[in-house]
Amino acid sequence: MRTQSIPVLCCMAAAFLFASCQKNGAQKEAQPDPVSAEVLAQIKANGFSTENVVKTEDGYLVEGDILLTAAQLKETVTSPVLRVAKTEQYRTNYLVTALPRVIRIKVTSLGTAFIAGTDTAIARYNRLGLRMTFQRVTSGAAEITIRGFNQGPSGGYITLGSSGFPTSGGDPYGTIKMNTNQYAYGSNPNVLYVGSVIQHEIGHCIGMRHTDYMDRSYSCGGTATNEGASNVGAVYIPGTPSAPDANSWMLACSNGGNRTFNANDVIALNYLYH
Template identity: 80%
Template sequence: MRKQTLPALCCLLAALAFTSCNRNSNKQDVVQPNAVSAEVLAQIKANGFSTDHVIKTDEGYLVEGDILLTESQLKEKVSSPVLRVANTEQYRTNLLVTSLPRVIKIKVTGLGNAFIDGCDTAINRYNNLALRMTFQRVTSGAADITIQGFNQGPSGGYITLGSSGFPTNTGNPYATIKMNTNQYAYGSNPNVLYVGSVIQHEIGHCIGMRHTDYMDRSYSCGGSPVDEGQSTIGAVLIPGTPDTADPNSWMLACSNGGNRTFNSNDIIALKYLYQ
């Protein structure tokens, strides 16, 4: 999830199996990402993801700012349809959470109260939709999703706010959401509703949602339009949704820097998949 503001200010990026939110920084680059081979870039593009600013990580490859794709996922063929809600579209991956109804347990570890309260905010927003999947924050025992911190400064003009990934091929949600504790991410006094909005976005990836403006990232991020094409994924229009622009989706690639939750089309998409 990325936010674009005045050039002198910050730009936030949120990013399949690993998603992240970034914001623009006037700091000089401090990290040079490892080179990504042409073969891997071809695999990323074949799966319908942007090949701009791909970052190699220990877990795989970070794409679209906040989505982690593992080596095994890149080798899988994607054949399931996606959900199209408007000129900006709501997408899902070929991997969804299964064995419904079920309770998804979320644990916050090693983070302050703003992240705990932000997690509760995101959970309440999902649970208010009355889906066949409900969320519960736990403080002990096993969890389906663990929210933990990492500390990473600005790199390449952006700073990662959070990251996550897509469900496993066994039908479980992606197991980890990482939230940046660096001072340039949320500041010394994080806004709970903003933190909650980022967590809400990352949970969306964990249960299989892609970025709404996947076909044209300039819609929320500015810059030149980027259309990755449908690849092997395809697109299915959800009945009853408009074919006009959809500016406020919780899964837009770039953040508005504030409190963003589900709009009416987001709710249609989630209920189509999980109610």
């Protein structure tokens, strides 16, 4: 990933911009099927960015790597989100429930780097001692399936992966998609980098938003964007700093390499799931 013939910029499980810095949540894809003004208004009302929204067969891809279904957009969000300092930790209106529980993860039709990356991500979560643990399975039922897709660059960006948010019934989002195109992770994917992207996508599956959702320029550069709290609200987590928080595993834009939980990520996850 770091040494490719084309300079790329990574969108944390979202989009790579062909440039010199690493991007994580600003996907520029061709949109042959335009997103209607009504849908954009629903996305905005739910507190998500309306920039570069992509319509897919499953719903709408927002903020680079988050899949929202049409049904989710029609729901009224009433639960609070989490805030960590000025660069905040956010969660969605639904979380994984029925704790303690084991979340089984299955990797289908992907290479060894993606399997090893999944094991890396699982180990990082399980070391936190949460009431929700993860286990990779090779057969039988699984709450989360990681599968591949092959999609090349478009408009200077390439999607690395995507996922969604927990269901209203308290289950994690069931699918993580990882890009197998040569320009996504290269011909010899770095396991720690792939694992970091999977770790980020699992974060979405259990209800985490991008840490710098209120100001994506913090990790992505460019113009500061504040979508507002909408009807979601925000709850500050005691004990977190009042200054910007670097290197969170849920920052909108990746650093292009290995990134795991920082101290405030652990506080946020413990607040939700310990």
